[in-house]
Amino acid sequence: MPTVTLAPVDDAVLADLTRVAVADAAADEVTPPLTSDGQWSAERVAWFEGYHRACRAGLPGSRREAVWAVLVDGSPQGAARLQLTDAAGVLEVGIWLTRSARGRGVSVAALGLLLDEAEALGADAVVADTAVTNVPAQAALRRLGFTLDAAEVEGRVRARVDVVAVRG
Template identity: 60%
Template sequence: MTTGHRAALRTIDDALLAELLRVAVLDAAADEVTPPLTPGHGWTPQRQDWFVAYHRRCRDGLAGPSGEAAWAVVVDGAPMGCVRLKRTAEAGVLEVGIWLRRSARGRGIGSQAMTAVLAEASAAGASAVVADTASGNRGACALLRAAGFTLTESQTPDGRVGARRTLTD
């Protein structure tokens, strides 16, 4: 099912960052958005502080010290989630990550956002993009497959899935 509205990527300024944090806290699991910084799975003050600091660090982009760039995924001006690209140790390869608010899932917004962020990766000169997700995250696995990624399940007990897509001109 696709939405009748077009998802776009927007640079995250302080006003949009405040909206994005509100959306994340109200309509996404903290474990989907942040590392496990504190015991439990909730949106603790530490996780919220990390979220804000992370997005501010990403403002310097792929060439900056963090080697990451992030954009808000917006539909009709409203934030639906976030996508990011990160440099990897492999030359020309970027890692992609995405999270969407629960109410935005299953509406084609993730596919639109992935298409847009892959265009950003290509514009940045990447030859390939990789991703990593939990094998039980059916939505993420389906999104990656639909975007042309090849998925490989880990042979370790952590239940991770690696994904890779070669970019063409």
């Protein structure tokens, strides 16, 4: 099992994160669908870097999100986020990983670290949203105690965990 940690996304980490995203992740997994061909482009890289810079302000910032690089054995291999929701005390979690980091327990470890961050931030619950086809993400969420909605909406599955229940 690799060592998984979270790190703030300063300029040096962002440069490495951008490099691994472009080299080892599909653009549509990491950015909104900014181009019709689904490929990395200057526009997508600019969005990616701008997004991470905007999230440096954390939950109080204009994006209402905090983002960390997911480090695998000290090297950036993805990013993880917590975002305020409209429900008091509830944060939304999100994560993406490079292809080479997948299938090694990295997502479970990183999501566990995000639950620790959520608890430190005073959250009562954490929610997630993933594609109904993303079976590995659903398995990771279940492993961490999330309850998944049985009713999918528009190809999405929503999940929730009470932070106290997990960390209890």
